[in-house]
Each structure stands twice: as structure tokens, then as C-alpha cells.
Amino acid sequence: MTTTTETTETSPADVDRLVTAAAQATPAWGRLAPADRAAALGAVADALDAAAEELVPLAAGETHLPTARLTGELVRTTFQLRLFAEVLTEGSYLDARIDHADPDWGMGPRPDLRRVNQPLGPVVVFAASNFPFAFSVAGGDTASALAAGCPVILKAHPGHPRLSARTGEVVTVALQAAGAPAGTFAVIFGQDAGTAALQHPAVKAGSFTGSIRGGRALFDLAAARPEPIPFYGELSSVNPTFVTPAAAAARPEEIVTGFVGSVTMGVGQFCTKPGLLFVPRDAGLADRLAAAALPPAAPMLSDHLHAGYVEALDRLRGHDGVRVLAAGEDPTGSPTSPTVLATTAARFRGDVEELAAERFGPSALVVEYDDAAELPGLAALLEGQLTATVHGEDGDDVTALLEVLVARAGRVLWNGWPTGVSVTYAQQHGGPYPATTAPTTTSVGTAAIARFLRPVAFQDVPARFLPAALAEDNPLGIPRRVDGKLQVR
Amino acid sequence: MTTTTETTETSPADVDRLVTAAAQATPAWGRLAPADRAAALGAVADALDAAAEELVPLAAGETHLPTARLTGELVRTTFQLRLFAEVLTEGSYLDARIDHADPDWGMGPRPDLRRVNQPLGPVVVFAASNFPFAFSVAGGDTASALAAGCPVILKAHPGHPRLSARTGEVVTVALQAAGAPAGTFAVIFGQDAGTAALQHPAVKAGSFTGSIRGGRALFDLAAARPEPIPFYGELSSVNPTFVTPAAAAARPEEIVTGFVGSVTMGVGQFCTKPGLLFVPRDAGLADRLAAAALPPAAPMLSDHLHAGYVEALDRLRGHDGVRVLAAGEDPTGSPTSPTVLATTAARFRGDVEELAAERFGPSALVVEYDDAAELPGLAALLEGQLTATVHGEDGDDVTALLEVLVARAGRVLWNGWPTGVSVTYAQQHGGPYPATTAPTTTSVGTAAIARFLRPVAFQDVPARFLPAALAEDNPLGIPRRVDGKLQVR
Numbered sequence: 001m002t003t004t005t006e007t008t009e010t011s012p013a014d015v016d017r018l019v020t021a022a023a024q025a026t027p028a029w030g031r032l033a034p035a036d037r038a039a040a041l042g043a044v045a046d047a048l049d050a051a052a053e054e055l056v057p058l059a060a061g062e063t064h065l066p067t068a069r070l071t072g073e074l075v076r077t078t079f080q081l082r083l084f085a086e087v088l089t090e091g092s093y094l095d096a097r098i099d100h101a102d103p104d105w106g107m108g109p110r111p112d113l114r115r116v117n118q119p120l121g122p123v124v125v126f127a128a129s130n131f132p133f134a135f136s137v138a139g140g141d142t143a144s145a146l147a148a149g150c151p152v153i154l155k156a157h158p159g160h161p162r163l164s165a166r167t168g169e170v171v172t173v174a175l176q177a178a179g180a181p182a183g184t185f186a187v188i189f190g191q192d193a194g195t196a197a198l199q200h201p202a203v204k205a206g207s208f209t210g211s212i213r214g215g216r217a218l219f220d221l222a223a224a225r226p227e228p229i230p231f232y233g234e235l236s237s238v239n240p241t242f243v244t245p246a247a248a249a250a251r252p253e254e255i256v257t258g259f260v261g262s263v264t265m266g267v268g269q270f271c272t273k274p275g276l277l278f279v280p281r282d283a284g285l286a287d288r289l290a291a292a293a294l295p296p297a298a299p300m301l302s303d304h305l306h307a308g309y310v311e312a313l314d315r316l317r318g319h320d321g322v323r324v325l326a327a328g329e330d331p332t333g334s335p336t337s338p339t340v341l342a343t344t345a346a347r348f349r350g351d352v353e354e355l356a357a358e359r360f361g362p363s364a365l366v367v368e369y370d371d372a373a374e375l376p377g378l379a380a381l382l383e384g385q386l387t388a389t390v391h392g393e394d395g396d397d398v399t400a401l402l403e404v405l406v407a408r409a410g411r412v413l414w415n416g417w418p419t420g421v422s423v424t425y426a427q428q429h430g431g432p433y434p435a436t437t438a439p440t441t442t443s444v445g446t447a448a449i450a451r452f453l454r455p456v457a458f459q460d461v462p463a464r465f466l467p468a469a470l471a472e473d474n475p476l477g478i479p480r481r482v483d484g485k486l487q488v489r
Numbered sequence: 490m491t492t493t494t495e496t497t498e499t500s501p502a503d504v505d506r507l508v509t510a511a512a513q514a515t516p517a518w519g520r521l522a523p524a525d526r527a528a529a530l531g532a533v534a535d536a537l538d539a540a541a542e543e544l545v546p547l548a549a550g551e552t553h554l555p556t557a558r559l560t561g562e563l564v565r566t567t568f569q570l571r572l573f574a575e576v577l578t579e580g581s582y583l584d585a586r587i588d589h590a591d592p593d594w595g596m597g598p599r600p601d602l603r604r605v606n607q608p609l610g611p612v613v614v615f616a617a618s619n620f621p622f623a624f625s626v627a628g629g630d631t632a633s634a635l636a637a638g639c640p641v642i643l644k645a646h647p648g649h650p651r652l653s654a655r656t657g658e659v660v661t662v663a664l665q666a667a668g669a670p671a672g673t674f675a676v677i678f679g680q681d682a683g684t685a686a687l688q689h690p691a692v693k694a695g696s697f698t699g700s701i702r703g704g705r706a707l708f709d710l711a712a713a714r715p716e717p718i719p720f721y722g723e724l725s726s727v728n729p730t731f732v733t734p735a736a737a738a739a740r741p742e743e744i745v746t747g748f749v750g751s752v753t754m755g756v757g758q759f760c761t762k763p764g765l766l767f768v769p770r771d772a773g774l775a776d777r778l779a780a781a782a783l784p785p786a787a788p789m790l791s792d793h794l795h796a797g798y799v800e801a802l803d804r805l806r807g808h809d810g811v812r813v814l815a816a817g818e819d820p821t822g823s824p825t826s827p828t829v830l831a832t833t834a835a836r837f838r839g840d841v842e843e844l845a846a847e848r849f850g851p852s853a854l855v856v857e858y859d860d861a862a863e864l865p866g867l868a869a870l871l872e873g874q875l876t877a878t879v880h881g882e883d884g885d886d887v888t889a890l891l892e893v894l895v896a897r898a899g900r901v902l903w904n905g906w907p908t909g910v911s912v913t914y915a916q917q918h919g920g921p922y923p924a925t926t927a928p929t930t931t932s933v934g935t936a937a938i939a940r941f942l943r944p945v946a947f948q949d950v951p952a953r954f955l956p957a958a959l960a961e962d963n964p965l966g967i968p969r970r971v972d973g974k975l976q977v978r
Contacts, residue, residue: 026896027892027896031892072597075596075597076596076597079595079596080596082595083595086973090973090975092970092975095936097914097915097936098915099911099913099914099915099916105911105913106568106571106572107564107565107568107569107911107912108561108564108565108911110911110913111905111911113911113913113915113916114915115915115916115917115934115936118895118896120928120929121896204921204928219712219717220712220713223708223709223712223713223717224709224712227872227873227921227922227923228708228712228922228926229922230927230928230929383716384716398954399954402950402954403516403520406607406945407515407516407607407610409945410943410944410945410946411945411946411947411948412945412946412947412948412950413948413949413950414947414948414949414950414951414954415949416600416948416949422588422594422596422597422599422600422602423596424588424594424599424602425586425588425970425972425973426586426587426588426602426603426604426946426970427588427602427604427946428604428944428945428946430943430944432693432716432943433716433717433718434716437717438719439609439693439719439943440609440719440939440940440942440943440944442944445604446973447584447586447604447944450929451929453929454899454919454921454928454929455899455917455919455929455931455936456895456898456899456900456901456917457899457900457901457915457916457917458900458901458903459900459901459902459903459905460902460903460904460905461891461901461902461903462903465887465888465891465903479975481581481914481915483914484575484579484914484935486579486581486968486975486977487977488975488976488977
């Protein structure tokens with residue numbers, strides 16, 4: 001293995017070569033029967049599982065994340081690949097529709113129209129730092145784009161270059177062995193390589209998980225292309241959590257323990273970390289938090305993120321409306337330990353932009369309110385969110401609060417914590433900007449495949465030229481809408 | 490009626506007032522039971538039908554379009570509103586999904602997750618000039634946005650201001666009578682008012698049908714907002730049509746007649762006008778076209794469009810690789826008559842950007858090729874298209890050509906003409922840029938509603954707070970995906 005070479009920045013010429021190869025692979029990869037593409041995804045999952053003993057230590061060495069967490073994340077990653085294989089064989093993702101010709105159609109005679117989803121074309125995926133498996137080389141964006149029939153150019157995150165190179169090799173070899181055309185998958189390194197790929201005319205979509213600054217810059221590039229392309233960026237979320245007076249009275253210890261656990265899990269490096277906790281002022285929750293045992297300081301994913309955490313925390317500590325409630329031990333002496341701070345609803349209203357900003361790392365801000373009737377108004381001050389949570393009791397009527405949260409968040413939780421995003425059919429990991437740049441989509445769950453599909457209608461096209469999904473006798477056995485009626489075999 | 494006042498440019502203060510009212514209407518309009526929103530759409534359709542005798546003459550006076558065409562277009566428009574009402578009661582548009590909690594889920598225990606589509610929020614719709622009913626005030630974008638539960642701010646097209654004002658009144662009165670909250674619909678006038686509305690923080694999406702220049706400028710504004718929003722622009726398409734040697738030999742007269750009819754229909758002012766016709770050189774089609782009777786010059790929708798047609802046609806006539814095949818009579822003496830021109834495949838390859846540009850109005854360019862094997866390569870030179878058409882015979886194998894066309898167009902036709910876009914379940918009116926700014930979507934057909942919806946997942950949320958679509962016993966009787974399985978009642 002030539003580790004040094006592998007993680008050298010990819011040259012402009014190589015980016016062009018790899019994107020061109022991806023474009024050339026598009027027809028063949030997209031034309032594969034869904035079952036064959038499903039088998040290829042399964043083969044990738046098997047290969048990653050088989051390489052776990054090599055990959056997990058590589059990841060641990062580059063990310064400071066514990067082995068148990070990484071092992072679990074790899075399980076999640078291969079589970080996800082196999083779930084998309086299932087999506088392919090089930091077939092709803094094709095959204096196949098057949099309207100037979102109808103001379104009596106209400107607005108005038110209609111022709112025979114058949115519509116099915118097609119792959120968009122090559123996709124550039126920008127990997128995240130905080131999930132070196134699940135949102136990286138073989139992560140959710142890669143899995144859903146490949147499932148859709150789109151070749152993937154994976155821009156590796158600089159936080160785990162050797163893992164990225166090695167994972168890329170495992171994926172590429174497995175795909176090739178499963179019959180995928182050359183060019184279906186490639187890993188590139190370096191920021192310039194990533195932006196060059198995103199601007200390449202043959203690329204038809206981009207996806208990204210990371211910071212608001214980096215993600216917005218890439219979104220702007222994608223939108224400014226001569227041919228603008230969809231860009232699915234997951235950028236920023238503070239994941240507000242609202243505790244009703246009844247919940248604070250009934251379950252104070254459970255809420256404090258759950259909150260601290262969720263904030264400090266993975267050293268606070270989850271996009272779903274609950275960064276804001278709204279609590280009733282006189283319920284004693286702040287006192288309990290002040291007395292809570294926070295875990296000690298732990299290394300973050302990178303020095304860059306560590307420096308960002310220190311800077312953001314310093315700034316918040318220095319805010320004249322904010323006080324520190326509790327902090328974990330810091331054996332190093334630098335102010336990097338998990339920290340919970342507090343402010344009042346009035347101060348929060350006066351400086352929302354600063355106080356409601358996402359801070360990556362194990363800190364959170366508690367906002368004390370006087371009256372539960374304030375909650376919908378406080379929630380309405382917030383930007384788009386990946387998640388929003390309410391802790392309440394049976395007698396609580398939080399209808400007004402939930403209405404505000406549903407309008408702002410992609411996932412709304414009750415009596416839970418937002419960290420831990422299950423990969424399922426009904427999951428939604430997205431939300432209005434700045435949570436994502438594409439609020440109509442999700443980056444986790446089976447619906448993530450829709451980001452990389454484009455519908456095409458066939459009008460009066462002879463049977464011999466129709467995709468199998470649109471053949472009259474439904475050889476794929478997939479759900480279809482025929483003359484307006486949804487038919488499930 | 491105060492016509493003068495109605496079509497005055499809307500002031501910035503009024504734009505702000507109307508958008509704010511739309512934002513305030515969002516929860517109530519979005520919360521209405523789908524059946525109630527369906528009834529409101531039906532009421533709008535009824536009111537428009539009832540006003541036909543007033544509206545059609547208004548439209549004829551402002552657009553130069555014949556009464557029969559306008560009457561038919563109004564039928565299409567009210568049919569479309571009623572079709573979206575049907576979409577609402579059928580319920581698939583909600584994409585409701587329920588995953589019950591599962592301790593044995595493959596990647597670890599999963600919570601109860603339920604996901605359903607919600608309205609995005611207020612939408613600014615920019616009306617088109619060429620369909621004063623079907624793509625204007627009460628057109629497809631309005632119908633699909635209202636159906637989705639989004640209030641609409643309709644920016645009227647300056648080509649038919651009085652019709653826009655009056656249609657707006659009919660829609661507003663009908664919606665109010667049907668129980669829609671105040672602010673659900675408003676018409677605004679003036680370019681500055683339109684851009685101000687699109688940039689208003691409370692607006693959550695934009696849609697547009699019109700020129701590439703205007704549409705791209707608005708797309709850029711939407712993408713440059715502090716909170717970028719989805720912008721669904723339908724901009725430009727030249728709708729290439731390919732005639733195989735066998736088809737040219739078998740049906741020359743049918744093809745020539747159909748082509749001339751489709752190019753000159755509605756004075757060539759359809760976004761699906763077949764602007765490029767690829768024909769075999771030695772099959773005599775060009776001669777037949779040269780001898781074809783083209784209709785005489787007819788007034789276009791506006792002086793602005795007429796001037797643009799003259800300029801583009803002059804330019805094409807002056808191109809040294811292009812010759813005029815046929816032109817209709819022009820009683821006015823100015824060169825505005827329907828015109829068919831021709832070039833060779835070699836010249837076309839050498840100047841694709843110029844020769845494949847959309848030209849609004851009744852002109853088209855015939856491209857003569859030597860060998861059918863050239864067709865996939867010629868097609869590959871083209872940008873994204875709303876439609877692409879093949880005329881072929883039973884023995885033709887156009888697999889390679891179709892593969893190129895499917896990768897470039899939203900609708901692929903066989904032995905037909907692209908003008909005439911039926912509103913159905915399987916219709917697709919979209920395509921890669923510059924056909925549209927959002928290739929994953931359609932602006933015609935029932936799937937158009939998806940543009941204005943955003944999924945939200947509910948995690949462990951008590952039944953009393955769940956939307957009806959997600960209630961365990963399925964009170965709406967809609968199709969849902971439960972634990973991964975699609976269930977249709």
C-alpha cells in the first residue's frame with residue numbers, strides 16, 4: 001500500500017479523468033437491473049464488514065474516536081448499504097407511472113404516457129469528519145447515489161485520509177467484482193480537487209455534510225455554474241429542546257442526565273447535539289445541571305475543530321448575558337472541557353443570532369423562561385433545524401409550540417434526545433436552511449435516494465424501447481401508478 | 490372595476506404586507522384537511538368556469554390569441570385545479586410513512602418514527618405570457634402550490650395585466666368563500682415587486698415559466714438569499730426531433746405536415762415547439778418542406794416578443810451555414826412570417842451554441858445528416874431539454890439515440906409532436922438545465938405538487954399531537970408505507 005501517494009492532493013488532470021470516467025460509466029451503471037445494482041451494494045457491504053479489523057483501527061488512529069463507537073458506526077454503514085439494496089428491489093423509488101392513452105380524458109385526448117425515475121448522472125460527495133464511516137467514503141450519500149444509479153466522485157475529508165483511501169479501495173474492488181463499470185466510484189483528495197469536481201460540466205449533483213461556511217461556499221459554486229446543479233448540503237443545526245414546567249417537575253433528574261449525555265456524546269460532535277435547552281426558571285433544573293457530573297475533556301476529531309470549540313466557548317463565556325453552570329474536568333488546563341452555560345429568555349431574545357448559533361463540541365446553552373406561553377414565540381426566533389424536541393407530560397397541550405417546530409425542523413421528538421439518527425424508511429434528516437440547502441430532501445433514511453433521481457416520461461414509445469419498470473406486464477413486480485391508481489403487487 | 494389601479498405596480502410596502510399576510514395564512518391553510526383544501530380548489534375551478542364569458546374576451550384582447558384556443562386553455566386550467574383536488578383526497582402526495590419502534594432493528598433499536606409531507610410555506614409564482622390561463626394566475630404552479638398547502642403570491646405577467654387582475658379577484662373570492670384564510674392568495678404587479686417578493690424572508694419557494702435570461706436572474710436571486718430557497722424555473726428548450734431514414738422514406742408528407750403544424754401552432758409560442766428537426770439529407774424532406782404551405786404571419790403575444798423573433802430570425806437568416814427553406818406570407822412586409830431554415834450536420838456541429846439556441850416564435854431549423862449513425866453524437870451536443878422526439882419505423886433500432894435523449898430530456902416522444910402537454914399522473918414537464926433549474930421536478934402533471942412539500946418526521950410523538958395522516962388507524966384512508974411495506978386501502 002502506498003499510503004503517501006494515496007492521500008496526495010488529486011491533480012486537476014486526475015479530477016478531469018475521474019469525472020470523465022464517471023460520466024462514461026453512467027449509462028451502464030444506471031442501466032443495470034435494480035436487482036444487480038442491489039447485489040453490488042450488498043457486495044460492498046460484505047467487503048467492508050470483512051475489512052472491519054483493518055478499517056476500525058485506521059479510523060481510531062485518525063479520529064480519536066473509541067473503537068466501540070467506530071465498530072457500531074461500521075455496522076450502521078453496512079446496514080445502510082443493504083437497506084438501499086432492499087429499496088432497489090422493492091422498486092417504489094422508481095415512482096413508475098403509466099397513463100394509457102385516453103380519448104375521453106377531461107382536458108382532451110391524452111397519449112400513452114409512462115414515467116419513471118432515471119439517475120441524474122455523476123455526483124460529487126463531500127465526506128464529513130465526524131462520522132468516518134457513516135457519513136464518509138461509503139456513507140449515506142454514497143450509498144443512496146450509487147443505489148440511484150449515479151457514479152460517485154468522493155471527496156475525502158482531510159480528517160481521516162488514510163481511512164478514506166483504504167475504504168475507497170475496498171469499495172472500488174467490491175464494485176468491480178460485482179460487475180460495476182470502471183469509473184463508478186473514485187476517491188479524490190484536496191479542497192481544490194473537490195471544487196474542481198463540483199464545477200466539472202459532467203457532474204450533475206453535489207452533496208455535503210459539514211460546516212455552514214464550507215457548505216454555503218460549495219452551494220454557491222454549484223448554483224453559479226453555467227449549468228446549475230442540485231446541491232444537497234447539511235450544514236448547521238442547534239437542535240432546540242423545550243422542557244415544559246410539568247416535565248421539569250415530574251422528571252428533573254432524567255432530563256438533566258439525558259441532556260448531559262446527549263450533549264457530551266461523541267465529544268459533542270454530532271450535528272444533532274441539543275445545543276439549546278429551554279427550561280422553566282423556577283423548577284430547579286439549572287441548579288441540578290450546575291451540580292451534574294460532566295465528563296472530563298476529551299480530544300476532538302481534529303486540532304482545527306478543537307480550536308474552533310475553544311474560540312466559540314470563550315466567546316460564549318464572555319457574553320455578558322451568559323453564565324457557566326457546569327464544566328467537566330480538564331486535565332490539560334485548557335478550557336476545552338464539556339461546558340453547560342445558561343442565559344435568560346429575555347437575553348436570548350435580545351441576541352438570538354449569537355446565542356442560537358451552532359457550536360461544534362460538548363457545550364450547550366440553557367435558556368430559562370418564566371412562562372410556558374413564551375415557548376412558541378421563542379421557537380419562532382430560530383432558523384431551520386435538523387431536529388427540535390419537546391419534553392412534556394400527559395396533561396401538556398403543546399399544540400402551538402409543535403406547530404412552530406414543525407415549520408422549522410425536519411424531525412420533531414417527544415421525550416427523547418436528538419442524537420442517534422436511525423436509518424429507516426420514515427427517517428427525515430434535513431430541514432429548512434441552514435439545517436440543509438435543500439429542505440425538500442433527506443440525507444438519512446431510504447428517501448435519501450430521491451435526491452439523485454430525475455423523472456422522464458415516455459410518450460407513445462414502443463414497448464421494445466421502454467425501461468423494464470414501464471413494461472405493460474410489470475416484469476419487475478414493482479408498485480406502480482396506473483391510470484391514476486396506485487397498484488401494489 | 491378600477492382597472493387602472495389594479496394593474497399599477499405593487500409598492501414595496503404592499504409586497505411586504507401581502508407576503509406577511511401569506512405567512513400568517515400558512516398554518517391555517519396548511520392545516521386544513523386535504524378534503525377541505527380539495528373543495529376550495531374545486532370552488533376556484535367552478536368560479537373560473539362561471540367567469541369564462543368575461544375572462545376569455547379579456548384574454549383575447551390582451552394576447553392576440555384566438556378565442557377557441559383560449560376557451561380550450563381555460564378548460565385545461567380548471568381541469569387541472571380539479572385534478573389536484575383529486576390528488577389531495579387520494580393522499581399519496583403526503584408520502585406518509587410509519588416505522589413502529591423496533592428493538593431488533595438491524596443497526597440497533599429504533600424509535601417510533603412517522604414521516605409526512607408538510608407545506609413549504611409562501612410561494613412566489615411568476616406567471617408566463619404564453620398561456621394566459623394555464624401557466625398564469627390560476628395555472629399549474631398556483632394549483633400545485635395551493636394544493637400543497639402553500640399560500641401563493643402571484644406575480645402577474647405584464648402581457649395580460651387586466652386578465653391577471655380579474656382572474657386574481659375570481660380566485661381570491663372563491664378561496665375566501667370556501668374557507669381559505671385571508672392572505673392565501675394575492676396578485677402583485679411589476680418586476681421590482683416580483684424580485685422583492687422573491688427575496689422576502691417569509692417566502693419559502695419560487696416558481697417561474699419564461700425566458701432563460703429572466704429565469705436565470707431570478708434563480709440567482711433565490712440562491713443568493715441569506716436563506717436560499719428552492720426555485721423552480723422552466724426556462725428554455727429547443728425540443729429536438731430526429732427523423733430516421735426509414736421514417737423519412739415511409740411517411741414524408743405526414744412528417745412535414747406534422748412538423749409545420751407543431752412549429753407554427755400558437756404562432757410558435759410554446760415552450761415545446763420543435764425548434765430542431767434532424768432529417769436524412771437525401772430523403773427529399775427538405776424539398777418537401779421548401780414546397781410546404783406555411784401559414785401567414787400572425788401577431789405575437791407582445792411587441793417585445795415580436796421584436797425578439799425578428800432579431801433572432803434575422804441573425805439566423807444571416808448565418809453563412811443556414812439557408813431559408815420556406816416562409817409564410819407576410820402581409821405587413823416585415824420579416825415576421827413563419828420560417829423554416831436548414832443547415833447541415835457539419836455546420837451544426839461547428840456552431841451548436843448559436844444554431845441550437847431557442848428561438849421563440851414560428852421558426853425552426855432543419856439539420857440534414859448523412860448517416861443515421863450520426864444521430865446519437867448530434868443529440869449529445871445538446872443541452873437539457875423539456876422534450877425530445879424520434880420519428881422511426883418498426884425496423885429501426887434507436888436504442889443508442891434514445892439513451893442520449895433520456896439523459897437530456899424530461900419527455901421522450903415517438904412518432905408524435907411535443908406541443909400539447911397533457912395534464913396527467915405520468916406527465917413530466919421538466920428536464921436538465923436550461924430546460925429547468927430543478928431537473929428532479931415537473932411543473933405539469935400531478936407530481937408537480939411535490940415541489941412545494943417538505944417531509945417532517947415525528948419521533949415518539951403522542952397520538953394526540955400527530956397529523957391525521959400519521960394516526961395509527963389511518964383515518965384519511967391514504968396509501969402509507971408501514972414498517973417498510975407500502976399499503977394501499
